[in-house]
Amino acid sequence: MxxxxxxxxxxxxxxxxxxxxxxxxxxxxxxxxxxxxxxxxxxxxxxxxxxxxxxxxxxxxxxxxxxxxxxxxxxxxxxxxxxxxxxxxxxxxxxxxxxxxxxxxxxxxxxxxxxxxxxxxxxxxxxxNYPFYDQYLGPEDRHVCGNRTTKGTLFQQNARQAIQQAVVNAPTNTGYARAQVSVPGPSNETAYVLADCWKTLSTNSCAACLQNASASMLGCLPWSEGRALYTGCFMRYSDTNFLNAISTS
Incomplete structure (x- = not known):
């Protein structure tokens, strides 16, 4: 609305x-x-x-x-x-x-x-005005695509691989995962992915949210960037490294 x-x-x-x-x-x-x-x-x-x-x-x-x-x-x-x-x-x-x-x-x-x-x-x-903490799917769930550039087959393959890694890892890692997969060859391109479930969700609900969100977000390919805005989770992929550095402290 x-x-x-x-x-x-x-x-x-x-x-x-x-x-x-x-x-x-x-x-x-x-x-x-x-x-x-x-x-x-x-x-x-x-x-x-x-x-x-x-x-x-x-x-x-x-x-x-x-x-x-x-x-x-x-x-x-x-x-x-x-x-x-x-x-x-x-x-x-x-x-x-x-x-x-x-x-x-x-x-x-x-x-x-x-x-x-x-x-x-x-x-x-x-x-x-109502408790919603266990919700993970809803009618407003959607993906949003970036339209800066379109990418080739190798990047798309690596983006799919990175997305799948994040979907698999996040539910058993407090609902959070990051992944990056580099495109082989001289292009020096990398697919960066973030996956996050809300901490009120169970492991199974988190997995279900990310599976649905990732399937939706893959519809953004071959565009260079995509996001999934779901009731219980958020996902993003990009050819630009938007992730913050991993803390060593």
Whole structure:
């Protein structure tokens, strides 16, 4: 659905959220918004909804600083807020805090609708008025293709191999995997892949999400880049190394 038209009330809500954001600076948090989806149901009571939403964001913010992942619930009927946020596995904690701050600043654009989700290139956030933590597939699942260049057969083969590696490895690695496979020969090309499941999912649900997401994302080939934005997971492949370096500490 389209993001609702601006209003004075919504603007004030967004300003409040921005003022609560942490002050931080980092290197590669990948802040680009890939997609934002808003609920189709309006909130019932602004007096209850806004404090619930802010409370959820504050609780999750503390968890994100410590572990790159957070869930929270704030109960005031009928506008109870359930929230989840997670950074992708290659982000450092400082980068994660920055990415979450961006998501937290953008998602309130869904107001006065009572829920929404946002996919950034470095993190994900979702807020609803019902518990959704075990969901891994949904009607809004889709792939998004980059259209910079088309790639040859060798790159496509290696991209498929790297994607399959990530799909196999992630479910038993806390839902996260990265892979890269180089194209043989003088082209010096490499396929880079990221796979991330939300930590609220079981191993089986994570595997099912990634299998569906990867099958969808493969539809982007022969384009040089593709993403899968799924209810329970995120995937990306590219011919450009978008992954953060593996920490040696």
């Amino acid at each position: 389209e993001i609702p038209a601006p209003s004075i009330l919504r603007s004030l809500f967004v300003i409040v959220l921005i003022l609560l954001l942490p002050d931080t600076s980092v290197c590669e948090p990948r802040l680009q918004t890939v997609q934002i989806n808003c609920s189709t149901q309006l909130e019932h009571n602004t007096t209850a909804f806004v404090p619930n939403f802010v409370a959820v964001m504050e609780t999750i913010s503390k968890q994100m600083r410590n572990g790159g992942y957070g869930v929270a619930v704030s109960v005031t009927e009928p506008d109870t807020s359930y929230g989840l946020a997670q950074c992708y596995g290659d982000l450092s904690l400082p980068d994660c805090v920055f990415c979450y701050a961006e998501a937290r600043a953008v998602l309130p654009q869904c107001f006065p609708y009572n829920g929404g989700r946002i996919y950034l290139d470095g993190c994900f956030m979702r807020v609803e």
